[in-house]
Amino acid sequence: MNRGLTRAVIFDLDGTLIDSAPDIHAAANTLMARHGFAPFTPSETRSFIGSGVPHFITCCLRARDRAGDAALRAQLIAEFIELYETAVTLTQVYPGVPDALTALTATPYALGLCTNKPVMPARAVLAHLGLDAHFPVVIGGDSLTVRKPDPAPLHAAVAGLGARDVVYVGDSEVDAETAARAGLPFALYTQGYRKGPVADITHDRAFDDFAELPGIVADLLS
Structure with a gap:
């Protein structure tokens, strides 16, 4: 239902929306x-x-x-x-994620996913956790011939949503580099799988509580 909106938020998956x-x-x-x-x-x-x-x-x-x-x-x-493809039973959604996704959809923003997880496992875990309806576009690590931090998967997600103004949300150095190479603002979730300190990762905004994300997106796209 979100296709055609010009503003969008695209997410990484593992370490960003879910603890897999x-x-x-x-x-x-x-x-x-x-x-x-x-x-x-x-x-x-x-x-x-x-x-x-x-x-x-x-x-x-x-x-x-x-x-x-x-x-x-x-x-x-x-x-x-x-x-x-069936490794879903131990995975949990990070606190506040469902409410943040609902709030973003209602704003409204189009929502997409750009992950290095293969697309079938990504879709399987989204369905298992009841998050799949939020994401009309899912680009996985095997959707293209390249993976993040190459910007092509993120560009493909943007194109799939038909969006113009986009924020990318991720948790790692790979996500930060992907956003920078794609020329998109980056919001860093600090409770995920990053390897080093937050200060060493290029980002426009950092957050540790998903209740903050709708406001961050609004600021970045204002």
Whole structure:
């Protein structure tokens, strides 16, 4: 219903709208056990999140001294994506997200999603959590031939919404670089999966409570 609006808010997913790290950790350790590797701690797998499944699996194999095994990497990527499509039961929505999305839609802004998560797992977790109706456009890490921080996926989300004035909302260095390269204002959610201090991440506004987001968007697009 939001298509055709000229103002839009586009979101990252993991670490921004949802805390999916527990499901990702569980899926990674299922693979590790299947292939005879030691399990990871939650903090280890959390540090691997943000640049898509191929990067995630590369980090896993690097940590187990198998980064050079291309055949194993390809196999684990395929197996992880299969697990990922049903890895929704441990994921939670961050506090305040549903109310913020409802408020933004009512303003009204068009809402979209631009994530490095593959599009089918992204849609599956959105549906499981009851957020899918907010997002007529979902661009995943496998929707194009490139992923964030290349700006092309974010540009595709903007084009899909037909929007002119857009704010991108994310939680990480990857998201900040994507917004900068796309030439869009960036709102940084500080409770997600960033690797370093907030001060080291380029952003227009930072927030730790989603109740602040509608006001931030209005300011950035005023």
